[in-house]
Amino acid sequence: MPTVLITGANRGIGLELARQYAQAGWDVIACCRKPTEADALKALKGNVEVKALDVAKPASIAKLAVALKGRSIDVLLNNAGILGRRVGFGKAETKEFLGVMQVNVLGPLLMAESFWPLVKKSKQKKIVAITSGMGSISGGANGGSYAYRSSKAALNMVMKNLGNDLGGKGIATAAISPGWVKTDMGGKSAPLTVTDSAAGIIKVIASIDAAKSGGFFNHNGDTIAW
């Protein structure tokens, strides 16, 4: 069966992605910062391996790369993300802004740099990231959330650029928005369940290939304008 590596798999959309891939028979390398506390993840049925990973720490990424040496990864799924404070204009803070960029932008890039050889060895050869409609520049940002919006726009560029750089190696990429989803991040008013969002994301991932690489998609398969 194919293998998927998922970051931030202990709760929210990442946990549901792990559940659905495992249910479909995939081998799931489910990564989270604190495996000892990841009870819901460890309770999943199927072939789920729980691994420690903090995408904000290059040493943690390097350690996982050593642990997975020799393996092959069909889908590298960069899901981990943080919102940061939803503050408006005039409230930017360096440490907080860079912290959001570190997790949401540099994390997925370093993951791709560390794991692309394992993706290249696989049959499906895909690297994807969970982005946000809030990262769409032409989508008419309505102010605020500077760090988060900027991070997802930058993540979109990372995924597009990776598509260019890794396309010659047969690797396809995509930036996929999950929609507005009921999670700790999305809150209770969100219209989408993790079940429907994750099911859509998995379908979109299945649809990408070398010919359909480097795009920005919604969870329902629609293309989103950059």
Ligand SMILES: NC(=O)c1ccc[n+]([C@@H]2O[C@H](COP(=O)([O-])OP(=O)(O)OC[C@H]3O[C@@H](n4cnc5c(N)ncnc54)[C@H](OP(=O)(O)O)[C@@H]3O)[C@@H](O)[C@H]2O)c1
């Ligand atoms: N929910 C929405 O409406 C929505 C909308 C658009 C985009 N998204 C995106 O969808 C993705 C998942 O969001 P979610 O709603 O499931 O959020 P969530 O419920 O807040 O879960 C976030 C996940 O990311 C992990 N994470 C945070 N920082 C990390 C780090 N440094 N290293 C490794 N893992 C880290 C968290 O782990 P800990 O438990 O250790 O903190 C958690 O597993 C994110 O990229 C988010 O930006 C969500």
